Amino acid sequence: MRVPVHGRGDSTLPLLLHGYAWLPNRLRETAGAPVRTHLLGHPAIALHGPQAVQFFYDEENVRRSGAVPDPVLDTLFGRGAVHTLDGAAHRVRKALFLALLKDPAGVEALTEAVVAQWREAVAGDGGGAVVLFDTAAEALAGAVCAWVGLAPTAEQARLIAHDCVAMVDGFATPGLRHLRARHSRTRQEAALAALVTAVRDGRQQVRPGSALEAVAGHRDVDGLPADERTCAVELLNIIRPTVAITWFITFAAHALHRHPDLAEELRAASGRQLRDLSTAFAHEVRRFYPFVPFVGGVAARDLTWQGVRIDQGTMVLLDVYGHHHDAGLWHNPYHFTPARFTADPDAVDRLVAQGGGDPALGHRCPGEDITVSVLAAFVGELAHLDPEVPDQDLTIPLSRIPTRPHSGFVLRLPTAAADASAAPAARPGR
Known part of the structure; x- marks a missing residue:
């Protein structure tokens, strides 16, 4: 029997101090056996490995209702979000997202819209310097808002990008970042709720077949x-994760x-070769960079x-960062090797970057196809653009959640820049 190591008091402060390294370090002490601890005063147990993924994503074992702490609900997901539901309620709400986010034509349309927004941005800055994280976030926000069925001005799209970045950036930390995240969510929820009311009252035209109409x-x-x-x-749970792809784009x-x-x-x-290489790179x-x-x-x-x-009611944690750097699952896991995904197409099934299991039945993110498609397209765009990278601090601190350079x-x-960015966008593929 694998005996779990009992925690040394509440781990909330060590988690805040050590970030991504906290759980892998604890699991390393136990050779991968479960770790008992406390988070936010609640008993918790941390699990690791492929069998733990199957166990965790079985709704008979682990539920989401009541699992998400209030600070995370009030910043990242929102109250009443699909992430907090279980059983039939979850499946009915999840079906809405599956219909919108798993449609190949919709994925392609959103990818093309993002690339168009990005090319427009870089075409206007030829010879200049841009902060990729910020510019990509604005391109993503403008594209996904139009795709959802909104019609934001350029200034409104910039504000949405700013607010969505703040929601992600501040969900896991106390202090100013967290307050900014709460303020951003409150502002965007109020604006979108008013828009939904106007649609239902017939005061706002809505594009047939759009996410706004469906929601x-x-x-x-x-x-x-x-x-x-x-x-x-739920509209924000389409817009925000799309804007959050800017983290992966910056890592790329x-x-x-x-x-x-x-x-x-x-x-x-x-x-086809560019598509396959870009998708493997994505x-x-x-896998390699720290996000969840x-x-x-x-x-x-x-x-x-x-x-x-x-025991029933115990918080169950599934290791993600450690899973993606486990030498038992990945050859030379601390080396960036896209070829592992072209040599072994089934390797993608070991990824849990956006959850595990079947997205139609469990809590795996239904927007994963969009993430891969948009990220692969950006990989091709950035490689063909071949920009100069001036001296700067590219450190990625593991103590910060979420982190970035x-x-x-x-x-x-x-x-x-306009000509350099005109390479065909890479298309997704397994």
């Missing part, structure tokens, strides 16, 4: 329309800079995990 008309498991604030929350630029041989390989590719960015440290739920009943008792990754664009 405003959605009925939950009880057959009743979701209230306007919940609709706003970091990898291209650190591995010029891979950038050259991408520049030399075209067509998967490796999601772990995910959590609550034991739905008294459980036994590999001989270890887990300190500088936001400053690029100095070629004078002919």
Whole structure:
């Protein structure tokens, strides 16, 4: 029997201090056996490995209702979000997202819109310097808002980008970042709730087939329309994660800079080869770089995990960052190697960057296809743009959640940026 090591008091402060390294370090002490601890005063147990992924994403074992702490609800997900539901209520709400986010034509349309927004931005800055993190976030916000069915002005799109970045940046930390995240969510929820009300009252035209139309008309498991604030929350749960791809895009630029041989390989590719290389690169960015440290739920009943008792109501944590750097699952895991995904197409199934299991049945993110598609397209764009990277602080601190390069990754664009960015966007693929 694998005996869990009992915690040394509450781990909230060590988590805040050590960030992504906290849970892998604790699991290393136990050789991968479960770790018992406390977070925010609640008993918790941390699990690791492929079998733990299956165990965690089985709704019979782990539920989400009541699992997300209030500070995270009030910043990242929103009250009443799909992330907080279980059973039939979850499946009915999740079906809304699956219909919108898993449609290949919709994924392609959003990807093309993002690339168009990005090219417009860099075309206007030829020869100048831009902060990639900020510029990509604005391109993502403008594209996804139009795709959802909103019609924001350029200034409104910039504010939405700012607020969505703040929601992600401040969910896991106390202080000013957290207050900024709360303020941003309150502002955007109010604006979107008012828009949903106007749509339902017939005062606002809505594009047929759009996400705005679908969310405003959605009925939950009880057959009743979701209230306007919940609709706003779920619209943000399309917009915010799309804007959050800017973290992965910035990491991709970091990898291209650190591995010029891979950038050259991408520049030399075209067509199907470019698509495959860019997609493999996108998967490796999601594996290698730190974004989600772990995910959590609550034991739905008294459980036994590999001989270890887990009492009902215990917080269950699934290691994500450590999973992606486990030498038992990945050859040379601390080396950035996109070729692992072209050599072994099934390797993508070991990724848990956006959850595990079947997105139609559990809590795996239904927007994963959009993330991979948009990120792969940006990989091709950045490689063909081949910008100058001036001296800057590209440190990625593991103590900060979520983390990113300190500088936001400053690029100095070629004078002919519009021409350099005109390579065909890479298309997704497994």
